[in-house]
Amino acid sequence: MAYIITSACIEETAGECTLVCPVDCITEGTSVDGEHMYFIDPEICISCGACEAVCPVGAIYYEDDIPASEHAYIEKNRLFYHK
Ligand code: SF4
Numbered sequence: 460m461a462y463i464i465t466s467a468c469i470e471e472t473a474g475e476c477t478l479v480c481p482v483d484c485i486t487e488g489t490s491v492d493g494e495h496m497y498f499i500d501p502e503i504c505i506s507c508g509a510c511e512a513v514c515p516v517g518a519i520y521y522e523d524d525i526p527a528s529e530h531a532y533i534e535k536n537r538l539f540y541h542k
């Protein structure tokens with residue numbers, strides 16, 4: 460289980476999350492649907508929650524806590540790292 464970045468990031472993308480991640484696992488990029496946003500590598504994330512605390516738009520959730528309306532971003536994140 461890891462943290463996942465969801466749709467609110469698309470409008471923001473200032474990158475505060477990357478400044479606090481202790482394992483440097485957050486990357487800027489483009490989703491399979493062409494959305495410019497950030498992604499968390501689930502194989503490196505240690506689920507410390509630091510990124511969630513600083514995101515100004517509440518885009519980051521622990522995987523188990525993602526609202527149903529944002530579940531598509533679990534798969535978009537997986538595809539970003541396994542194209
Ligand atoms: S802090 Fe939030 S909005 Fe900003 S890049 Fe990270 S996930 Fe996206």
Ligand code: SF4
Pocket residue numbers: 462479480481482483484485499503504505506507508509510511
């Ligand atoms: S939960 Fe911690 S390790 Fe995972 S992406 Fe956020 S800051 Fe990095």
